[in-house]
Amino acid sequence: MEATITTDTTQVIDLHRPDDFHLHLREGALLQAVLPATVKHFARALVMPNLMTPIKTVKDAIAYRNQIQQLLPSDCDFQPLMTLYLTEETDPQLIKQAVSSGVIQAVKLYPKGATTNSSSGVRDIKHVRSVLDEMEAQQLPLCVHGEIVAPEIDVFDRESAFIDQVLLRIRKWNPGLRIVLEHITTQEAVDVVRDQFPFVAATITVHHLILNRSHIFDDGLHPHRFCFPVAKREKHRLKILQAATGGERCFFLGTDSAPHLEKHKLQPCGCAGIYSAPMALPCLAQIFEDHDLLGNLEMFTSEWGAEFYRLPKNPQRCRLIKSAQPVPLPSGPSIGNDRVEVFDPGFPIYWRVD
Ligand code: DOR
Ligand code: ZN
Numbered sequence: 622m623e624a625t626i627t628t629d630t631t632q633v634i635d636l637h638r639p640d641d642f643h644l645h646l647r648e649g650a651l652l653q654a655v656l657p658a659t660v661k662h663f664a665r666a667l668v669m670p671n672l673m674t675p676i677k678t679v680k681d682a683i684a685y686r687n688q689i690q691q692l693l694p695s696d697c698d699f700q701p702l703m704t705l706y707l708t709e710e711t712d713p714q715l716i717k718q719a720v721s722s723g724v725i726q727a728v729k730l731y732p733k734g735a736t737t738n739s740s741s742g743v744r745d746i747k748h749v750r751s752v753l754d755e756m757e758a759q760q761l762p763l764c765v766h767g768e769i770v771a772p773e774i775d776v777f778d779r780e781s782a783f784i785d786q787v788l789l790r791i792r793k794w795n796p797g798l799r800i801v802l803e804h805i806t807t808q809e810a811v812d813v814v815r816d817q818f819p820f821v822a823a824t825i826t827v828h829h830l831i832l833n834r835s836h837i838f839d840d841g842l843h844p845h846r847f848c849f850p851v852a853k854r855e856k857h858r859l860k861i862l863q864a865a866t867g868g869e870r871c872f873f874l875g876t877d878s879a880p881h882l883e884k885h886k887l888q889p890c891g892c893a894g895i896y897s898a899p900m901a902l903p904c905l906a907q908i909f910e911d912h913d914l915l916g917n918l919e920m921f922t923s924e925w926g927a928e929f930y931r932l933p934k935n936p937q938r939c940r941l942i943k944s945a946q947p948v949p950l951p952s953g954p955s956i957g958n959d960r961v962e963v964f965d966p967g968f969p970i971y972w973r974v975d
Contacts, residue, residue, distance in 0.1 A: 632943035638664035639922035643875025654954035664935035675706035824875025868917040873926035897964040906972035940975035
């Protein structure tokens with residue numbers, strides 16, 4: 622372990638700068654508003670392609686990356702890692718182009734209708750087989766939103782149904798394809814990842830380490846605790862927690878920080894997504910400390926994701942400092958008359974990023 626942990630009165634954790642391997646940055650004013658929080662804490666982030674007009678081509682991804690980079694201060698070396706949105710029309714030729722561009726790190730599978738801006742997603746996995754074949758040949762990882770959306774499948778069973786009906790099928794078709802099962806929420810996901818690693822790994826969000834499904838309805842309905850996949854029973858949260866904190870190479874951080882304006886969250890039919898970026902590392906330090914596993918934090922935030930994506934560890938460092946008093950929750954960014962609410966873990970956090 623290279624992390625320095627001082628355990629006297631002022632506690633300090635010194636880590637390789639973390640990576641966020643699942644992030645929604647959006648575009649325009651919202652991008653401008655949320656980018657600084659990620660840049661302050663992370664060296665790299667895998668940027669999701671589910672914009673209103675999805676990122677489907679290498680040209681789209683380069684233009685989006687330029688949009689992000691233009692907003693970075695000149696002395697900032699934050700690296701956006703780009704993804705492409707898989708559709709049933711994706712041409713397998715795109716995969717070669719994506720790899721030779723050097724800009725694309727992964728292709729993202731959204732089952733149609735599973736979440737925000739997924740209407741162009743995949744209805745039937747058989748229809749993208751030739752793309753998966755090419756990805757396997759070119760060694761380009763597939764990121765999956767692992768939920769099946771069908772009227773006969775209960776919303777809490779969407780992830781386990783996906784594992785049985787889609788993930789294990791892809792594993793049979795393309796045994797050499799590296800797959801990231803994103804934002805896992807169930808014991809079934811933890812088990813399948815342990816079983817199928819090193820070809821399958823998983824990202825885990827901060828909010829899924831904290832929330833169970835009862836928290837969404839705690840004393841009333843909490844729209845800011847609503848996301849997809851929806852949080853599950855406490856027994857599942859405990860499995861996810863054990864997976865994240867245990868130092869296993871198959872589990873790493875992807876915050877799925879997903880900002881939405883309040884006017885879109887606080888609706889009769891509000892949208893799914895939790896904006897966690899500003900609190901992600903402070904919450905993680907608190908959680909790992911509370912479980913006496915601070916020594917495993919750096920593996921989860923800064924090592925195993927890079928290893929899976931075959932990227933070098935970030936040479937830059939990041940320092941977390943523990944205060945004597947709880948750190949106040951930052952207020953989210955304002956955009957015109959609206960704002961984005963920051964995830965509130967619901968318990969005191971003593972850590973902050975220096
Ligand atoms: O809750 C979610 N929000 N889950 C996702 O998978 C996507 C995200 C978004 O883009 O808002
Ligand atoms: Zn996401």
